[in-house]
Amino acid sequence: MLENIRRIQNPILRSFATASITFSVVTIVSGVAIGLINPKDKSAGQVGVYSSLLGTGCGAIFGLVLTSKASKKTSVSTESISNSNIWKDWRNFVVVRKIKESEEITSFYLQPEDKSEIPNFQPGQFLTIKLDIPEQDKPVIRTYSLSDYPELCTYYRLSIKREPAPKGLDVPPGTASNFMHDRIHEGSLIPAKPPNGKFVLDVQKSIAAVLISNGVGITPMMSMAKAVTRLNPNRPIWFVHGTRDGRFHAFRNEVSELAQQNPNLNVHFRYSRPTAEDEGHYHSVGYVDAALIKELVQQEAEYFLCGSPSFMQSIMQGLKELGVPESRVFFESFGKPMQVVSGSQSAPATIGEGVEGVQEAEIVFAKSGQTLIWNQRDGSILEFAEANDINPPFSCRAGICGTCMCKINAGEVAYQEEPTAAIDEGSVLICISQPGSSRVVLDI
C-alpha cells in the first residue's frame, strides 16, 4: 500500500490519501477499543473522536513526509549516476552476450570482471574501451554510446557498426570495429573507462523530445527513449530513424515493443531503399529531413541528433530554417571523417577559447623527451605528435570523448573547434588544438 501511495505525484493528494487511511484505521480501532472497554462512558466517545482527529493529522503529515522522501529518492538516484561506484581509469569488463542487430551492427553486453556494482549513467553517454589488437603496436582506444537503459544497471550494452574502408580509397577497414565483430566473443575481456559524455537527455523535463538518427546514430537514442519510457513516461517523444532497408535496421523490434509500452512514444522509420520484405515495417520512403520533422512534430520540443555528418548538417540547417532556436538542438557526432594526410595541406584558421593561434611554436613533449618545432602546416598537436612517432591515445579526434586529454605544464593552446568533452583543470585536448603560445610543454 505504501508503494501505491508513494506513486501519487501530487503532495496534497498524497497527504489527503494518507490522512483518509489513518482516519479510517484509527476510527475503527478506537471504536473497537471503546466497545470492548466501556461503551457507555461519554468521555470514551470523546477520546475516540480526538484519536481519529489526531490520527488524521498524523496521516496528513506522514503523507507530506513521504512526498519529500520520495522526491529525495529521485534526486539520490540522479546523484548516484555521478558518484557511486565510479572507478578511475580502466576496469576490466567481460563480454557476456554478443548479439547481431543488423547486417552491420552487433551488440556487446559487458559486465565487470570483479562482479561488483557498476554505476548507472545518463541516457546518451558513452563508454571508452581499450583493445589490444595484436597487429597494432599500441592499444586502440575507441568510444561507443551506451545503447540500452536497463531497469537495473547490471550491464552496459555497446552496439558497434562494422566500419568498411571508404569507397574508392585503398585503406584498411576500421580497426576497432572490425576487431570487435570478428575477434571479440562471449568471454572476451575489455578494459573500459566509466560512462562519460555531455550529449545527454534530462529525463525529468516535460518538453517533448525528438530523437532523430540515421544508421548507427540510433545507439544513444535507444538509451534516451528507454530512460524516458521508464522514468518519465508522460513526456512526449518522437523516435525518428532513417536507414537503407530492413536488413540494416537495428533495434526495429525493440523500439516497436517500447512504443507498445509507452503511448507517448511516437515512432517513425523512414527507409531510403525498402525491399519487398520490408512491407509493413517502415512508415515512409526517402531520407529523414527537416520537412518530415515539421510534418510529425507540431509542438515545442528539444531535438537530439546523431548520425552521419551530412545527415546532421542538413537536419540542423532545416531546423534553423524552421525557426528552432539553437539552444533546443543537441547533437553528437561520432567523429570526423578521416582525411588522407597530404604534406601540402594547410591547417585551418584557429578559433580559440580566447586564445589566438601562433604561426610557429616549440612543443616540448615532456614524457617522450622530445622538443620539436611546430608550424601551422603541421595541423593539430595530435597530428604533429603522430607525425613524429609520438602516439598519444585518441578516439574521436573531434573534441568529444576526452581520450586525448593531457596536462599542459607551460604555455597555451588555441582550439580550432569548440571542445565538447569535459576538460580537467590544467589539461587540454590535443586533437582539436594548436599551440597558442611560442612554447608549449605537454605531459606526453
Ligand SMILES: Cc1cc2nc3c(=O)[nH]c(=O)nc-3n(C[C@H](O)[C@H](O)[C@H](O)COP(=O)(O)OP(=O)(O)OC[C@H]3O[C@@H](n4cnc5c(N)ncnc54)[C@H](O)[C@@H]3O)c2cc1C
Ligand atoms: C561519442 C562517440 C560515440 C560513438 N558511438 C558509437 C556507437 O555507438 N557505435 C559505433 O559503431 N560507433 C560509435 N562511435 C564511433 C567509434 O568510436 C569509432 O570511431 C568507429 O567504430 C570507427 O572506429 P574503427 O577503429 O573501426 O575505425 P578507424 O580505424 O578509426 O577508421 C575509421 C575509418 O577510416 C578509414 N581509414 C583507415 N585508414 C584511413 C586513411 N589512411 N585515410 C582515410 N580513411 C582511412 C577506415 O576504413 C574506416 O572507414 C562513436 C564515436 C564517438 C566519438
Ligand code: FES
Ligand atoms: S580524441 Fe576525443 S577529444 Fe580528442
